[in-house]
Amino acid sequence: MTPRLWCCLLLSTTLLAFVAVSHGQEADVTATSLCRKMTNCSACIAGGPLCAWCKEQITDVKEEQSRHRCDILANHLKGGCAQVDIVNPDHDINPTKDTPPRSGSMTEKPIQLSPQEMKIKVRPNKPVNFKVHFKLAENYPVDLYYLMDMSRSMNIHREKLAALGVKISNEMAAITEDFRLGFGSYVDKVTMPYVSIYAPKLNNPCSESDKCAAPYGYRHELSLTNDAKIFSEKVLATPISGNLDVPEGGFDAVVQAVVCEETVGWRSPSRRLLIMSTDSPFHSAGDGKLAGIVRPNDLNCHMDADNYYTESLNQDYPSISQVREVLQNKDVVLIFAVTQNQFNVYKELSDFFPNSLTGELKNDSSNVVQLIKEVYQNISSQVELKTNSTEGISFKFRSECLGTKKMNTNKCLGLKTGQSVTFDVEMTVTQCPKDPTQKSRVVEISPGGGLGEKLVLNLEFMCECDCELPANEVPLSPLCEGQGTYQCGICQCDTGFAGRRCECETDKESTEALDAQCRRPNSTDLTICSNKGQCICGACTCLPDYRGPLCECNDFSCDNFEDQLCGGPTRGTCVCGKCVCNEGYSGNACSCPESKENCIASSGEECNGYGQCVCGVCQCRLESGHSGPTCEDCPTCPGLCEETKLCVQCTAFNSGEYSPEYCKANCTNIEMVPDVQKYSDEKIKFCQFKDDDDCEFYYNYEYVGNKKNIYIKVQQTKACPAQANVLAIVLGVIAGIVAIGLAILLIWKILTTINDRREFAKFEKEREQAKWDTAENPIFKQATSTFKNPTYEGQKS
Known part of the structure; x- marks a missing residue:
């Protein structure tokens, strides 16, 4: 590694460490401020993850007043609170059931989610972190319940479904060896205006020539079974019925089919699918009022011995939100298999239900098998962790899913059999239960998608300190003047007493009067002791660093200058939140020296005559173009070169526009020297121009005394350009x-020669390869003609 790379790495590490320390310090300051507002142990440990309570017994009143019972751990240790007296509970995570994922078999149930159960003692407002694993298992049980509209128009679909029973079972066997089918049917509530109650029509709602069965609300026909033949026979044996209005009572049937788990035979664990097949719209909550049915649906199972829904005429249709609730609670995926004319209605409806899908039935239901396979593949290839009973509890999920980068998500798509995914879960209890007796709660995390599996979290809230338990309290303690209970190092005063040691005797009227003495007089502000202390016996006991009758003064909250309060002792002192400046300084932080010493330019003028001295610093006028500490810098100013050019020309070289008389009278302080300085600095400025003879001349000028007097030194020789030949x-x-x-x-000659030689070579080559044909020309004619006299034909000459 190169030295440069080492330097960059060291610098980056240093910067990161600095940022981390800065953030850590800011967090500690915020936490300290939050913690110190808590007045008892239970509120302290629930106030934040960094808060801790010191239950040490302190008898000295002054020490007690200066000590913060609730503070961050570092401050307690620094302040001398013994480790044994610090109450700072942490989480306790205990997986009570954690069977690894496995595929299903004839002897073992499949497991896809682990762990299955955890017991957690959780501290409020402190995140708990744990992992949840999911693996898509082979041969996972699938329960498919087919719920069919038995109105007359669905007859062709019923007959086709009966014929497809075995095919459905065979196709699903290729996906899982553990597949079961069930069947149920529905029509509508048997009352007006949904069904005709006229006796002949009630017994046969169809025509006399086309008889059908009496209507009913919902009937469970066949519990879940692995015998596809029985399914087909049951479907075919279920008679068609009819009703008056177009919508059907499908939601009544859906709720009963979901909540009557024992009747239907739903297994756990299993992937639960419910297909609702219809060619009509649906009734929902409120429609029952047309028949005088106003009692809301209670979402409970109501089935008689013959498997009929018994509360059809007593309870209203369930609402869409109620259907969603039961589907989510029972982990059932609802699939709408509807005809083309109802597809758009049910497609919009399915968006309200978890994992719900809508498929279009062909006229003869021939695509039911393909629809079931597509739906199963869609829902089985994804996992989405969901929670319940989360009031006062927040969850965050992170996972790499099938990639390499972790992201905030509770969902993973595209899973295949045997693939696994791990979720990092962060759980935070944001508030303690309002009822102190409710110290525990059960929360469930489920993978959704019709799976019956779940992770059960048995939570126990640490909303009370052990030192606050009755067994650890000291009622009527001498430390509380016998007028309160000593608890966790502080006094909880009995009614009618107040103070750190319950030393103030008070009643309702006097308590209000005492509190009024700790507020600002003649003010609508009801803040007691400026929120910086406690009102004890009518007087404010201030927090450390605060003072004053109402704790309104803080000698450490003034403005800083150069990282010191009020600029440090040499400039001023902080008095009750305001800087009192020493002589010679002013400003909110005593940052302004009143002396103008730093504003005097080299010319002797204040800010060089181009600005004003404010707070010991020159503020240059913008229009002047000057800048710098004393307004002496002016990059855009032309300077005095242009002003002195003509005088230099006439005095040194007898050239330029000035006449000799004018030059002699007005051009002074000009001296000829052998050589001049060829650059400018703070004192001497360099000038360069071309004379009338195109030769360059050079000179310097500098200030003498003040800005109006300058001295010029001109180089004797000029730099002339060399004469051209x-x-x-x-x-x-x-x-x-x-x-x-x-x-x-x-x-040109070379190119033409090359081209001629190429053409000649080409000609020679063609001449050598020419071939001459000796055959007679077909268009050639002899120049002579021959005729024979027929008289002498046959005679010899």
């Missing part, structure tokens, strides 16, 4: 032009 330049240009022309002609 015109003839050499002309000849060089001509030679260059000629050389460039010859070069261009040479290049």
